[in-house]
Amino acid sequence: MSAGYIDEMHEAFHSDLVYRSEDIPLECSPKPREMEQTLHGVMKLNGLVIRSLEEIAGRGANAVTYRAGKKFGHEVAKYFQKREDVEGALHELSDLLRGQYSFEVWKPEDKETFIIEENGETFIYLVFHDCIVRQTLRRNGLEQGGPLCQTLFGYVVGAIEEITGRKAKLEIVHTGPNACLKKLILK
Amino acid sequence: MEIHVDKDACVGCGLCVKDCPMNVYELQNNVSVAVRPNNCMGCLSCHEICPAQALEHRGIYAARRHYIDIKVCEMLRKVV
Ligand code: SF4
Ligand code: SF4
Numbered sequence: 001m002s003a004g005y006i007d008e009m010h011e012a013f014h015s016d017l018v019y020r021s022e023d024i025p026l027e028c029s030p031k032p033r034e035m036e037q038t039l040h041g042v043m044k045l046n047g048l049v050i051r052s053l054e055e056i057a058g059r060g061a062n063a064v065t066y067r068a069g070k071k072f073g074h075e076v077a078k079y080f081q082k083r084e085d086v087e088g089a090l091h092e093l094s095d096l097l098r099g100q101y102s103f104e105v106w107k108p109e110d111k112e113t114f115i116i117e118e119n120g121e122t123f124i125y126l127v128f129h130d131c132i133v134r135q136t137l138r139r140n141g142l143e144q145g146g147p148l149c150q151t152l153f154g155y156v157v158g159a160i161e162e163i164t165g166r167k168a169k170l171e172i173v174h175t176g177p178n179a180c181l182k183k184l185i186l187k
Numbered sequence: 188m189e190i191h192v193d194k195d196a197c198v199g200c201g202l203c204v205k206d207c208p209m210n211v212y213e214l215q216n217n218v219s220v221a222v223r224p225n226n227c228m229g230c231l232s233c234h235e236i237c238p239a240q241a242l243e244h245r246g247i248y249a250a251r252r253h254y255i256d257i258k259v260c261e262m263l264r265k266v267v
Contacts, residue, residue: 036257043254108209109225127228130251139254174208176230178250181208 040139047140050148061147069151073158080163086115086124086186089163096159101152102130106181123185125173128152131180144175153182160184188229189245190221196241203233203242 053061076096083089090105097103105114106127116123128134133152137144153170160168167187174181190211199217209226212219212233219241221227229247234240 033257039253040256106228109223125228129229129248132253134250135253174230174232176232177235178231178247179229181228181230 043136043139062150065147066150066154069154070158073155077159077162100132103128126182128180188227190224191243193241196239202236
């Protein structure tokens with residue numbers, strides 16, 4: 001390795017910044033625009049992990065990612081306020097997901113209320129608008145609804161269970177390029 | 188939600204009718220008509236599938252698009 005190369009490297013990682021241990025960064029660094037490459041790198045990596053997992057584990061991949069997501073949902077929601085009412089729980093969930101996912105409660109026009117009872121099931125439709133999973137899948141040319149979506153599923157179910165103390169289940173009704181419709185079944 | 192179908196562009200293939208999970212469209216005289224626009228939840232599957240680019244939604248929430256590369260867009264902007 002040439003001395004010039006080493007010097008160049010040292011120079012790239014040297015600054016005149018005075019860093020104190022009590023300094024708390026007040027903003028994200030670098031600027032979001034400069035983070036683009038990092039974001040795309042993470043999306044590519046996630047896509048490859050999921051593709052390989054599917055190749056090796058086949059249909060079992062969904063169970064693995066669902067479980068991982070569910071654990072994560074329970075883990076993160078532990079620190080959130082416990083709520084028995086579904087509306088309150090959805091508020092908490094929306095705070096929890098902010099920045100990566102956004103969703104709204106939705107109903108078809110022939111339904112009177114957002115909490116729907118049909119065929120002995122009680123459920124709520126959720127339309128997911130912003131979703132980092134969808135972006136990752138599109139970045140990698142992967143189909144929606146597979147193992148990476150199951151991670152989000154598990155995450156939502158885990159968080160709802162943790163917040164309400166009730167069992168829940170999430171079903172994909174439709175996946176689209178701009179939004180996805182999901183059914184949150186309450187037990 | 189306001190949905191507009193360009194009647195001149197629509198080729199009457201019925202793909203939007205089949206693909207829309209909310210049964211928003213119906214084929215009438217070989218042209219798609221948005222008969223239940225209030226049932227639309229904004230997935231835009233119909234836009235992706237329509238071969239004639241005949242559809243327009245107004246008042247829709249456009250999800251953030253992280254998968255698009257800023258550098259590719261900059262290059263495209265130079266040529267388009
Ligand atoms: S955006 Fe989705 S729900 Fe709305 S009309 Fe198109 S396919 Fe149907
Ligand atoms: S998909 Fe497009 S071209 Fe085909 S019927 Fe629908 S609007 Fe017309």
